[in-house]
Amino acid sequence: MDAEVPKAAVSRPATGWQDAVALTGFILVAVGQASNQVLARGLAGSVPPFSLAFFRWGIIAIGLAPFAIAAIRDGNIAPKQTFWPILAAGFLGMFLCGGPVYIAGITTTAIHIALIFALSPIMVLLISAALGIEHIGPLQWLGTALAFAGALLIVSGGHLATLTQSSAAWGDLLVVFAMLGWSGYTLVQSRVAPQASLLARVSLFAAAGALFSLPPALREIWMDPAEVFNARAAEAYVFAGLVPGLLAYAGFAWLGGKFGSVRTSLVLYVAPFASAILSWIILGEPPTMLHVVGGVLILGGVWASLRK
Incomplete structure (x- = not known):
């Protein structure tokens, strides 16, 4: 689905043209x-979901293969030692965030998908706290509670009693499942050959995701x-591989190297707005007051949780 936030790095102040480029x-x-979420909703099952995922990840794996080959040649990635971790990352971040999201697009909206995926940083924080990697303070607990309240509001459509009866809610729950996979991927991927570049690792993760999507x-x-x-399916494969694939991952890696991961992490807050605007323009699905309230709770909660 969407590119992960790399490890924290010190970013230098941007000036003039750097601000414009950033x-x-x-x-x-x-x-x-956001285009991948709009694609999932726009196709609404008209293109088989796992075929779409397979070709998307295949295009990404092939497109970024030169980076992976160079990393293996230089000894930054040892295939024998990293084989199983690469498979784990590909399953969590690519397979679970591929076909299931395209299936969810049949019944839920692109805005819902984007806002639910915005919970991923909080899930990473909670998992890290459970593993003793992070300490959660009062403000972070408050932010977590707000974000989950916003997610529950969106998934239930404001009616908790009908949560398990709505087809849209089941689509949202499928996205929640994919988001949990992405959270696990975020933790795993940074520990797989960390000396190699993000693009080299993404190539191998995408190859693993394509492998899991193949059956x-x-x-x-x-x-x-x-x-x-x-023809329609072929266009979808190429678009999914190039735009939310190569463009998103390569662009994210470039931003991280140019401006530091602190500034680059702001993409987390921009993506849901981009999805809402694209959904409105392309799909004719404008955001509702439910999205506004839920989005404020989720993004505000994420901001409070990650403020430190």
Whole structure:
């Protein structure tokens, strides 16, 4: 799905043209990330989900392969030692955030997907606290409570009694499952060959994600090959591989190297707004007051939790 935040790094103050480049970069990367959610909703199951995921991750793996090959050649990635961690990262971050999200787009909106995925940093914080990596203070607990309240509001549609009866809610819950996978991926990926570049590692993770997506994709091909191999599907594969794939990951890595991960992490807050605007313009699905209230709670809670 969306590119992860790298480890914290010291960023130098930006001036003049750097601010302009940073702002442009943030917008492009956020739009690239949001475009996958809009794609999931726009296709609404018309393209088989796991075939779409397989080709998306395959394009990313091939496109970034030169970085992975160079890292392996230079000894920054040892395939034998990192084989299982790479598979784990590919399963959590690519497989779980691939087909399931495209299935969810049948019943839930792109704005819902973006806001639910915005919870990922808080889940990473909670997992880190459970593992003894992070300490959670009172402000962080408050932020966590606010963010989860916003998520519950969005998933339930404001009606908790009908939470398990709504098809849209089930789509949202599928996105929650994918978001949990992305949170696990965020923790795992930074520990897999950390000396290698982000793009080199993403190439291998994407290859693993394509591998996990292949069996259900083959089933889709067997059941209805005409749905998998047609012009509309091919356009979706190329778009998913290039825009929310290569553009989003490469752009995020470039921003992190140019301006530091502290500033680059602001993409977390820009992406939901980009998704809302794109949904309104492309899909004709404007944000509602429920999205506004839920979004304020989620993004405000994330900000409070990560403020330290």
